[in-house]
Amino acid sequence: MIYFVLGLLVFVLAILLYGGYYMFRSVFDSHVKGEDNPDPSFTDSEGDMMRPTSARLKAFQAPLMEEFHKLPFKELEIMSFDGLKLKGYLLEGNPKEVVICVHGYKSAPDFDFCDKYKIYKDRGSTVLFVHDRAHNNSEGRYYGFSDLDRFDVAKWVDLMNKMYDSPRIYLHGVSMGGATVIHCADMKLKNVCGIVDDCGFDSILGISQALCRDIYHLPYFPLGYTSMFWSLLLNKVKYTGAVGEKCVRKTDIPIVFIHGKDDHYVPCYMSEKMYEACVSPKELHLIDDCGHAAAYMRAPEEYTDAVNRLLDGKIK
Secondary structure (H helix, E strand, O other), X not given: OHHXXXXXXXXXXHHHHHHHHHHHHHHHEOOOOOOOOOOHHHOOOOOOOOOOOHHHHHHHHHHHHHHHHOOOOEEEXXXXXXXXXXXXXXXXXEEEEEEXXXXXOOOOXXXXXXXXXXXXXXXXXXXXXXXXXXXXXXXXXXXXXOOOHHXXXXXXXXXXXXXXXXXXXXXXXXXXXXXXXXXXXXXOOOOEEEEEEEOOOOOHHHHHXXXXXXXXXXXXXXXHHHHHXXXXXXXXXXXXXXXXXXXXXXXXXXXXXXXXXXXXXXXXXXXXXXXXXXXXOEEEEEEOOXXXXXXXXXXXXXXXXXXXXXXXXXXX
């Protein structure tokens, strides 16, 4: 009887470990390729995390991406703290005003910034578009999910300080990139003067719990916790390694929070909670009829004015 019980416990443990490993790989492993749903009726349906502005956003960005790809980028490269070659693409402008743009999960600079970069182009800013680890032209197998990416951004900040004489540096992130730049807020990065967080999540634990609950309708226990084990073991990422609310309680950097009220991917309440916790100069912009990462499309003037106030030192 005792052997049966022990065997059953070992079997259950193996199932839980495998289930957690499967969950970890599906989220963090760049070798696991997801597929877009080919059914046109899926767009903006209940299952589409980008609803209700998915179709509008794609149509809005399509011509802008073509223009973005023609820009005169200068390729840069850094070595991450753990030995990965990471790529960045620079648009040179005013050497005293440098903006580092950080894209989202399984995304790229062209998708997340083909529209917003116009704000900086009109100002004449120098803009660096980074490729996150395990994305696009940067090395790596596992996504950093903001916990490792924040240290990569710190390396890019160091490079900008070496290339330019005492620049004012600003960080602008979208989705996972928004979480990344928020998680840089308390790192005392040299010459970083402001942050734009567009629909970023508060922590890996927070967003993974929200996705399990709202998207997959699954309890977080136990597989969510076993996925934490694999994340720490294989990727050196702690789900609670950086928490946005804690970061903004320990910063003096002005921060602009922007979020769509109808975001079904990263819940809007995450930006609201971080805004409430933030002790530095701050603004919160919640955009009506706006799904994930569509704030600029839905409110370009409000978005542009907020970013310009930040760069002009007018956030109170």
